[in-house]
Amino acid sequence: MSDGITEARRGTYWKSNKYEQLNKENNMKQLWYFSAPWCQPCQTFGPIMDQVAEKGIHVHKVNVDYEPNASTTYGVKSVPTIILVENGKEKARFVGARPLNEVLNFYNQ
Secondary structure, three states, X not given: OHHHEEEEOOEEEEEXXXXXXXXXXXXXXXXXXXXXXXXXXXXXXXXXXXXXXXXXXXXXXXXXXXXXXXXXXXXXXXXXXXXXXXXXXEEEEEEOOOOHHHXXXXXXX
């Protein structure tokens, strides 16, 4: 587990402070999950995002306390926030915890 990267079955679940590099280098469709350890909805939503990653969807987990530049860059003001990024650009976002099927529908839009 070097560089804070962990594999989650078929998908990748990144916990990385290299968000700019990852965003520029990856033209794939991906979800950016902004959260914080003190956030109760994030604690509930975290296992759902683990399930999303296990389904083969690329998920970048961003801790807003440790990566404030990423939060500023993406204009994240509340957590949890999920941003759908495709070809390095934001396509859509939502704020708040959602059930697994809603996250999957959001990704497949």
